[in-house]
Amino acid sequence: MLDAELLARIQFAFTVSFHIIFPSFTIGLASFLFVLEALWLRTKDETYLSLYKFWMKIFALAFGMGVVSGIVMSYQFGTNWGPFSEFTGGVIGPLLAYEVLSAFFLEAGFLGIMLFGLNRVGPKLHFTATTMVAIGTLFSAFWILSANSWMQTPDGYVIENGRAVVSSWIDAIFNPSFPYRLVHMVLAAYLTTALVVGAVGAWHLMRDRENRAARIMFSMAMWMAAILGPIQIFAGDLHGLNTLEHQPAKVAAMEGHFETREGASLILFGMPDMEEEETKYAVEIPKLGSMILTHEWDGKITGLKDFAPEDRPNAPIVFWTFRIMVGLGVLMALLGIASVIARVRKKLYSCGYLHRFALLMGPSGFVAILAGWFTTEVGRQPWVVYGLMRTSEAGSPVAPTAIAGSLIAFVVVYAIVFGVGTAYILRAMVKDPRSAHVPDETEILRAGGRQSTAAHPPVAGE
Amino acid sequence: MIMDYQLIWVLLIAVAVFAYVTLDGFDLGIGILFPFIKEAKNRGRMMNTVAPVWDGNETWLILGGGGLYAAFPQAYSLLMTAFYIPVFTMLLALVFRGVAFEFRFKSKNHQKHWDFAFSAGSIIAAAMQGAMLGGFIEGIAVENGRFVGGAFDWLSPFSVFCATAVVVGYALLGTGWLIMKMEGDFQGNLRKLAKPAVIWMAANLGVVSLMTTYVNPVYAQRWFETPNIFYLAPIPLVTIGLLYWLWHAVKKREKTVFGITLGIFFLCYVGFGITLFPNIVPPMITFRDAAAPENSLAFMLVGAVVLLPIILGYTAYAYWVFRGKTGDEGYH
Numbered sequence: 001m002l003d004a005e006l007l008a009r010i011q012f013a014f015t016v017s018f019h020i021i022f023p024s025f026t027i028g029l030a031s032f033l034f035v036l037e038a039l040w041l042r043t044k045d046e047t048y049l050s051l052y053k054f055w056m057k058i059f060a061l062a063f064g065m066g067v068v069s070g071i072v073m074s075y076q077f078g079t080n081w082g083p084f085s086e087f088t089g090g091v092i093g094p095l096l097a098y099e100v101l102s103a104f105f106l107e108a109g110f111l112g113i114m115l116f117g118l119n120r121v122g123p124k125l126h127f128t129a130t131t132m133v134a135i136g137t138l139f140s141a142f143w144i145l146s147a148n149s150w151m152q153t154p155d156g157y158v159i160e161n162g163r164a165v166v167s168s169w170i171d172a173i174f175n176p177s178f179p180y181r182l183v184h185m186v187l188a189a190y191l192t193t194a195l196v197v198g199a200v201g202a203w204h205l206m207r208d209r210e211n212r213a214a215r216i217m218f219s220m221a222m223w224m225a226a227i228l229g230p231i232q233i234f235a236g237d238l239h240g241l242n243t244l245e246h247q248p249a250k251v252a253a254m255e256g257h258f259e260t261r262e263g264a265s266l267i268l269f270g271m272p273d274m275e276e277e278e279t280k281y282a283v284e285i286p287k288l289g290s291m292i293l294t295h296e297w298d299g300k301i302t303g304l305k306d307f308a309p310e311d312r313p314n315a316p317i318v319f320w321t322f323r324i325m326v327g328l329g330v331l332m333a334l335l336g337i338a339s340v341i342a343r344v345r346k347k348l349y350s351c352g353y354l355h356r357f358a359l360l361m362g363p364s365g366f367v368a369i370l371a372g373w374f375t376t377e378v379g380r381q382p383w384v385v386y387g388l389m390r391t392s393e394a395g396s397p398v399a400p401t402a403i404a405g406s407l408i409a410f411v412v413v414y415a416i417v418f419g420v421g422t423a424y425i426l427r428a429m430v431k432d433p434r435s436a437h438v439p440d441e442t443e444i445l446r447a448g449g450r451q452s453t454a455a456h457p458p459v460a461g462e
Numbered sequence: 463m464i465m466d467y468q469l470i471w472v473l474l475i476a477v478a479v480f481a482y483v484t485l486d487g488f489d490l491g492i493g494i495l496f497p498f499i500k501e502a503k504n505r506g507r508m509m510n511t512v513a514p515v516w517d518g519n520e521t522w523l524i525l526g527g528g529g530l531y532a533a534f535p536q537a538y539s540l541l542m543t544a545f546y547i548p549v550f551t552m553l554l555a556l557v558f559r560g561v562a563f564e565f566r567f568k569s570k571n572h573q574k575h576w577d578f579a580f581s582a583g584s585i586i587a588a589a590m591q592g593a594m595l596g597g598f599i600e601g602i603a604v605e606n607g608r609f610v611g612g613a614f615d616w617l618s619p620f621s622v623f624c625a626t627a628v629v630v631g632y633a634l635l636g637t638g639w640l641i642m643k644m645e646g647d648f649q650g651n652l653r654k655l656a657k658p659a660v661i662w663m664a665a666n667l668g669v670v671s672l673m674t675t676y677v678n679p680v681y682a683q684r685w686f687e688t689p690n691i692f693y694l695a696p697i698p699l700v701t702i703g704l705l706y707w708l709w710h711a712v713k714k715r716e717k718t719v720f721g722i723t724l725g726i727f728f729l730c731y732v733g734f735g736i737t738l739f740p741n742i743v744p745p746m747i748t749f750r751d752a753a754a755p756e757n758s759l760a761f762m763l764v765g766a767v768v769l770l771p772i773i774l775g776y777t778a779y780a781y782w783v784f785r786g787k788t789g790d791e792g793y794h
Contacts, residue, residue, distance in 0.1 A: 061564050067517060068560035072553045074524050077531060078542025079549055082609075085542075089535020090758040097532040097762050100525045101769040108521045109776045112514030113783055120783050132776075163535075165755040396543045402613055406550045413554050417561050424568045 005395045007403040008080040011410065013377075015072055017370055018414050022066030024369050027141055027186065028193025029059045030134040033114075035220075037130050041123060047213050047434075054213070054436035055197075058428050060115055065421050067108070069414075080403060084384055084394035091157055091164050091172055092147045099143035107136035138186070145185055149178035151385050152376070153246045164388065176246055180239040181376075187232045188372070191332060192365025194224035198335075199362025200429045202355035209349050213433040218358070219348060226336030233329055237292070243379075244293055247386060248302045249311060250379030253318040255289055256282065257303040264289040264301040269323070272315035277305060279319075313381045317374060324371040328364045335361050467759035471533040472742065472749040474766060478529055480731050482522035483591075484635065484724055489516045491636020493559060493584020494629060496577060498655055504648055505577060506567070511643040511788040513563055518777055520560065533759055536607065537742040537752035543609045544602045545594050545616055552590035559583030585629060592628030596621025599738070600677050601745040620673055627666035631727065634659045638720030641712075643788045649716075656712045656719065664705045667730065671698065674737060678745060681737050694736065701729045 033055055040048035074096070077085045085093075113121060113129040121129070156171025157164045166172045201218030204211050244251045252258075256267045256279040266289040270282035290299040304312050335357055342348045384391040489512045499505055512519075530538040542549060562580035566573055597616030604610065637656040641649055675682040685694055708722045742749040753759065 061568070063517075064561050064564040067520065068557040071520065071524055071556060071560075074527050074531075075542060075549055075553060078527075078538045079546050082539035082543050085531055085539045086535045089531055089538070090755040093528070093532025093535060093754060094758050094762045094765075096528050097525075098765050100521065100528050101765050101773065104521050104524060105518065105769075105773045105777070108517035109773065109780055111517050112780050116514045117783055160755070163755070166757055166761070169761055396539070397608060398543060398546055399613060402546055406546075409550065409554055413557060417557055420565065420572075421561060424565065427568075 004398060004400045004403055005392055007400055007407060008395050008398075009391065011080065011403060011407045012076060013374075014407065014414075015069065015076065015410060017373070018418060019066065019069040019073055020369060020373055021366050022062050022069065023137070023140065024185075024189040024192050024366070025062050025196065026059060026066055027137040027189035028191075029055060029062065030130075030137045031190065032193055032197065032220075033059060034130050034134040037127050041127055047216060050434055050436050051213055051216060054428075054431070054433040056115065057436070058425055060111075061421055061425050061428070063107075063111065065418060068417075072410075078396075079406075080396050080398065081384075081394050082396035084389065087163055087389055087394075088151075088385060089163070091150060091154075091166050094166075095143050095147040095150070095173065099140055099147075103136045103140035103143060106139065107133050110136070141186055141189070142182060145182045146173050146175070146178050149181045150175050152181070152380055153177040154385055154388055159388075164385075177239075177242050180235070180242045183235050184232070184239045184372075187228055187235055188365065188369050190224065191228045191232055192369060194221045194228065195332065195335075195358075195361050195365045196363075197221040198225060198358045199360075202358040203430065204433065205349060206352070206355050206359070211432070211434065215349050217433070218355075219343075222336065222339035222343070222348065222358070225332060226340050229329070229333035229336040233333060236326075236329065240293065243376075247379065249304065249307045250313060250318065250376070251293065252302055252304045252307070253313045253315040253379055254322045254375060255293070255301065256315065256319045257289070257301055258305050260301065260303040260306050262290070262300045263287045263298045266292060270319075272319045274312070274315055279315075311382065313379045318379045321371040321374040321378070325368045325375060328368040328371070331361065332364065332368075465760070465763075467756055467763060468533075468750055468753045470763060471529070471753070471759050472740075475526060475529045475533060476735060478522050479526040480728070482519070482526050483731070484727055485519035485522060486516075487632045487727070488512070488635040488639040488720075489519055490559070490584040490588045491632040491634065492640065493581045493636075494588060494633040495636050495640070495652075495655065496581035496584075499651075502573060502577075507644065507648070507788060508640060509563060509566060509580075511640065514784050515780060516560075516563060518780065520556070532762055533754050534742055534749060534752040535754055537747065537749070540602060540604060540607075540609050540743050540747070540752075541598070544611060545597065547613055548590040548594045548597070548616055552587045552594075555583040555586035555590065557583070559587060584632075588629045588632045589625040592625035593617065593621040595628065595734075596624030598744060599624070599674055599681075599734075602743055604743060604746060620670075620677060623666070623670055623673065627663070627670050630659055630662045630666055631723075634663055635720070635723050635727070638723045641719050642717050645787055653712055657709075660705065660709050660712055663726075667701065667705075667726075671733070680745070684737060694733075697729055697733050697736075701726055701733075704729070 033052060036048050036052040036055065039045070040052060110129040110132040113126065114133050117129065118126050150172060153176045154164070154172075155175040156166055156168040156173075158167050159165070197217050198221030201214050201216075201221055204214035205218055208214070240251070240254075243254075253272070255264070256270055256272045257264055258272075258277045258279065263286075265284040265286045267279055268283045268285065270279040270284075272279045287297050290301055291297055293299065293301055304315060338354055338357065339348065342351045342354050348354070380386055382390050382392065384394045492508050492512060495508070496505060499508065527538075530541075558579040560583075562576045562583065566576040566580065569576065593616060596618065600618060600620060602609065602611060603615065634656065637652050637659060640652050641656070644652060675685055684690060704722050704726050708719065708726070711718045711722055738744055740748045740750070742752050
């Protein structure tokens with residue numbers, strides 16, 4: 001029989017893995033919509049409006065699923081992790097409260113105007129609504145990443161009566177790993193969205209290379225991949241150095257090093273074995289590990305054996321998820337470079353190989369984000385708040401059957417709801433973006449931006 | 463001046479929960495009414511009345527839950543553990559209800575299924591909220607700061623009564639909202655639906671109120687002891703007056719139905735607060751026992767004071783943008 005702690009962890013991992021997909025997509029998409037609407041207002045080019053409407057529908061679906069899966073998360077702290085909630089309530093509670101107050105309401109409040117209000121408020125106010133939604137998603141990332149980073153590298157607190165009490169809000173919010181995590185995550189969200197937009201553009205280009213809307217999407221997405229791909233690798237490296245400083249056990253697991261060494265090798269592949277305390281079948285490059293992590297050929301890297309067995313994270317999971325993330329990151333950068341070459345050769349819209357590559361890379365951002373999330377979260381174990389509270393002390397006194405029951409319910413419900421939702425999103429993606437725009441609507445907008453509801457053609461239930 | 467942060471926060475959370483109950487109350491009410499409205503077009507219209515605002519309405523639930531976690535972590539942890547099953551059931555029901563807003567319009571073939579999901583999700587979520595309210599009033603078994611009750615402690619005849627009361631109450635809020643937003647024959651149908659709901663709600667309120675005073679002698683004392691009985695008597699009396707007014711408004715008024723129902727909800731909520739204060743986990747733990755450190759409460763209050771008026775401002779604006787009768791428009 002599985003114990004309550006493990007079941008609660010599986011449940012949390014399951015729900016957070018589903019949830020993280022949607023915000024990381026909508027953060028990027030909200031900014032993309034902001035850019036598209038700005039371009040439309042500036043150039044009056046109707047293609048941008050078509051693209052806006054095309055992606056707005058997809059945004060609405062993804063946002064709806066993000067909201068409902070997020071509400072679940074906010075209550076799970078109490079149901080499954082009561083002692084954790086009591087211990088961290090004074091620190092993480094306010095950070096999440098600020099997220100709700102500054103971000104969630106902003107997104108939710110203006111979303112209605114963004115989705116339904118173009119005919120009612122006119123283009124300028126509508127653009128304000130789009131801007132607010134985009135800002136809201138970024139505020140949201142700020143607070144959530146702050147709360148998560150505090151669990152990884154807690155700072156600015158004292159312990160009073162067995163609870164964490166904040167001594168400095170600046171130190172608690174801007175804790176040591178927060179800036180790296182925030183940058184890495186927001187870049188990941190933008191890159192993920194760019195890859196999806198690029199794949200959709202490529203799909204439509206493969207059908208019709210003259211499709212102007214598809215060309216715009218593809219070109220914008222490829223610029224993003226070319227610029228953000230390398231920046232992300234750089235930001236990830238800085239994040240890694242920060243982790244080495246504050247969470248050396250995690251880095252040891254990521255690298256698959258059990259022995260502490262100077263001039264440690266870089267293990268490309270292998271099978272970390274926790275029992276035998278070695279990484280088997282290792283394919284390694286001498287000294288490169290130290291060079292990457294310490295920027296010195298003979299830099300010292302601490303191995304897992306330097307930590308007590310009960311303080312070691314699960315090395316195989318961390319080792320492999322980290323490699324999946326890095327491998328995909330390299331492929332993303334390659335796609336960006338390939339697109340620049342094609343652009344220089346004036347083959348951006350005609351190179352079939354590039355389009356196929358971009359199409360294949362479409363979902364890679366989500367996979368990389370999930371893998372990276374697993375690396376960082378499993379790497380934090382056995383601590384739920386690093387160095388302060390063990391995961392084994394954090395669980396509620398709930399019967400394993402209750403957790404197992406709710407876990408099964410989640411698996412079934414999420415499979416149905418998010419399966420169908422993804423199908424609807426894919427269906428929206430393969431529609432021709434040029435058809436997303438009904439031209440007479442802009443004529444109405446030009447005529448003054450307002451329209452009585454009675455005169456509006458019925459379109460609901462389309 | 464020394465601020466009583468704990469008191470301020472218990473009141474703020476009470477306001478957030480009330481905002482949720484009324485705002486999401488009429489959204490959920492629309493789903494509860496679905497089984498009585500057969501025509502797909504009318505169902506679409508009903509959904510259109512709330513599609514632009516439901517995200518914002520739902521956010522108050524997150525503020526209520528998140529606020530409780532932040533301001534009264536011990537209460538949050540105890541209540542969530544005690545209400546494990548109804549909380550998860552409600553959340554899963556809200557998942558279906560929430561995605562139905564988007565999915566219903568995306569699919570012609572499966573529209574019936576999403577209508578069912580929307581309706582069942584709304585009914586189950588409302589019933590779970592009512593059952594939790596009942597379980598909350600009845601009290602939670604706590605020893606040495608730990609929950610020591612069983613997984614089904616919340617389920618009792620009283621909590622089942624509360625569940626029906628909330629479902630009917632939300633349905634009436636939804637009807638009031640729709641009477642305001644709809645025209646013609648359909649509005650007439652809604653009025654016909656509202657009449658039995660008013661009677662049912664009146665009966666429910668009477669039963670739940672009286673039962674509450676039997677649940678715990680302390681509650682009865684608070685209401686019936688002199689001089690309290692004189693100060694508190696206006697609450698039930700005004701409620702009865704409002705119910706009478708509502709009965710007549712349902713037949714001919716357009717906007718007052720919703721307003722009166724809100725008034726009744728408000729009085730019930732105040733009565734509920736008077737019954738339980740100062741307990742945040744009845745029957746033993748007060749909000750002062752469960753509060754977070756002072757500096758956390760103070761830090762959050764800065765944000766709440768600055769941001770809540772702004773939130774109320776743009777929420778009001780969003781409602782104003784979509785004011786008036788709702789037609790068949792959507793963006794889909």
